[in-house]
Amino acid sequence: MSAPVDPQDPHRFYADVRATIDAVPVDGQPRTVTTTLERICHAATRRLELMGSAVNLISAGGPDGVVASSSPRARELAELEFTVGEGPGIQAFRSRRPVLVADLTRSDGRWPGYTSAAQSADLAAVFAFPLHIGAVGFGVLELYADAPGALDRDQTATAVTYAQIGTETLLDGEATTADGQLVPSLATALDYRSEIAQAQGMVMIDLGISVSEALVRLRTHAFTHEEPLISVARKVIDGYVLPGHDDA
Amino acid sequence: MISTNQLADVFVEVADTLVDDFDLVDFLHNLAVHAADVTGTSAVGLMLTDPTGTLRFMAASTADARLLELFQLQHSEGPCLDCYRIGEQVHDTDLGSAADRWPTFAPRALAADVHSVHTFPLRLRDRIIGALNTFGPEPVALDADTIRVVQALADVATIAIIQERALSRADILTEQLQFALNSRIVIEQAKGAISRALGVSVGDAFNVLRDHARRNQLRLTDLAHDVVTNTDTMSSLKPR
Numbered sequence: 379m380s381a382p383v384d385p386q387d388p389h390r391f392y393a394d395v396r397a398t399i400d401a402v403p404v405d406g407q408p409r410t411v412t413t414t415l416e417r418i419c420h421a422a423t424r425r426l427e428l429m430g431s432a433v434n435l436i437s438a439g440g441p442d443g444v445v446a447s448s449s450p451r452a453r454e455l456a457e458l459e460f461t462v463g464e465g466p467g468i469q470a471f472r473s474r475r476p477v478l479v480a481d482l483t484r485s486d487g488r489w490p491g492y493t494s495a496a497q498s499a500d501l502a503a504v505f506a507f508p509l510h511i512g513a514v515g516f517g518v519l520e521l522y523a524d525a526p527g528a529l530d531r532d533q534t535a536t537a538v539t540y541a542q543i544g545t546e547t548l549l550d551g552e553a554t555t556a557d558g559q560l561v562p563s564l565a566t567a568l569d570y571r572s573e574i575a576q577a578q579g580m581v582m583i584d585l586g587i588s589v590s591e592a593l594v595r596l597r598t599h600a601f602t603h604e605e606p607l608i609s610v611a612r613k614v615i616d617g618y619v620l621p622g623h624d625d626a
Numbered sequence: 627m628i629s630t631n632q633l634a635d636v637f638v639e640v641a642d643t644l645v646d647d648f649d650l651v652d653f654l655h656n657l658a659v660h661a662a663d664v665t666g667t668s669a670v671g672l673m674l675t676d677p678t679g680t681l682r683f684m685a686a687s688t689a690d691a692r693l694l695e696l697f698q699l700q701h702s703e704g705p706c707l708d709c710y711r712i713g714e715q716v717h718d719t720d721l722g723s724a725a726d727r728w729p730t731f732a733p734r735a736l737a738a739d740v741h742s743v744h745t746f747p748l749r750l751r752d753r754i755i756g757a758l759n760t761f762g763p764e765p766v767a768l769d770a771d772t773i774r775v776v777q778a779l780a781d782v783a784t785i786a787i788i789q790e791r792a793l794s795r796a797d798i799l800t801e802q803l804q805f806a807l808n809s810r811i812v813i814e815q816a817k818g819a820i821s822r823a824l825g826v827s828v829g830d831a832f833n834v835l836r837d838h839a840r841r842n843q844l845r846l847t848d849l850a851h852d853v854v855t856n857t858d859t860m861s862s863l864k865p866r
Contacts, residue, residue, distance in 0.1 A: 388679060474809075476801050511808075511811060534677045535679065572694065576817055579854060583822035
């Protein structure tokens with residue numbers, strides 16, 4: 379049984395989860411976003427003692443495909459959802475909230491096609507966490523279990539943290555250092571101050587780019603100017619316009 | 627002291643918005659505004675916990691940046707965090723002497739002309755899912771009746787967050803809280819975008835968003851999402 383969530387030290391909790399990803403060997407693979415997401419899937423599966431996990435990328439037009447998984451079986455389960463066109467991952471993305479199905483035999487008729495196919499594949503429980511920051515959404519992290527049962531509070535917190543790190547990985551692109559460690563984030567998922575989100579909306583309009591690109595620009599600007607993200611955000615709110623690509 | 631009429635009005639209006647299709651961020655914002663009205667305090671804010679146990683700012687009765695910062699910094703220190711940890715109301719009516727207790731929060735509160743705080747837990751059975759915080763301009767305590775009313779409003783906020791379904795499935799709480807916290811980010815992104823596109827303040831941008839949602843019977847969060855992902859939606863918005 380895991381220890382209860384300690385509300386007093388969220389940074390430590392976050393760092394512990396990151397360390398489990400750093401601990402997954404790189405095995406000489408290229409350091410790409412996909413490799414990092416694969417390592418997140420492996421770490422999450424191991425840490426949460428589940429059967430497997432996968433990352434599905436989804437856009438407004440629909441599913442784009444399975445980009446990472448902990449095993450071939452996990453990949454098949456992730457693909458299954460897109461074959462039948464429904465399921466917890468798609469619902470999590472569309473409704474912008476986690477969809478936690480502790481027992482597929484009691485999924486309340488939500489996805490009849492998916493449920494019967496998943497049960498034929500011996501899936502008992504599935505937990506889908508959207509990879510999003512506000513209106514920016516990349517897809518979902520799905521976790522699979524062989525036996526029914528809900529995630530406890532610590533497991534839920536852990537899973538949400540893996541999803542946050544997955545989101546950051548998708549935002550930051552090349553996300554690891556030469557020795558395969560995750561790059562310490564400029565704005566960890568713990569920084570949810572309103573000003574940062576407001577500045578994203580402002581940069582989006584200032585530069586005529588998408589909100590997701592605006593988020594990347596803000597982070598890059600903070601990084602190259604060695605300035606905390608919050609202070610860049612406050613400058614933007616006070617009227618500063620980030621340089622566009624051409625005059626950067 | 628709150629009059630019975632005033633009290634009835636608040637609860638009727640709060641209950642009116644607690645319908646099937648309500649928007650949680652909008653609802654909690656209204657609740658904060660009502661709580662500020664009935665208490666006569668400078669500001670009321672609501673904080674919710676994320677799954678890692680971190681308190682996150684959710685809604686406030688004010689757009690004053692200094693006061694918003696006082697809510698936001700309480701993920702690491704302050705009466706909301708204390709209230710969340712001990713699961714009971716926290717009252718301090720002399721922030722001038724509270725620097726030992728809250729070395730960051732207390733001086734910033736005084737600089738923002740806040741001299742008293744009252745914090746109420748959002749309690750769901752054995753779990754605390756957040757806190758409601760009032761900031762007063764004078765070093766004066768709320769009277770006992772008002773404290774009971776504000777705790778009742780905090781309880782209504784909890785009910786709104788979990789909705790009835792929570793009773794049947796524990797996972798709903800996680801799903802709802804995560805949705806609420808992300809909705810907050812969506813709305814902040816939209817406020818920033820509207821503020822630049824229409825040349826209005828961030829506070830006014832929220833009013834533009836809310837007015838448009840009400841006129842067109844849209845959920846605030848859905849509209850905010852559209853505003854930042856669809857340029858046509860932005861061009862349909864108008865300043866007040």
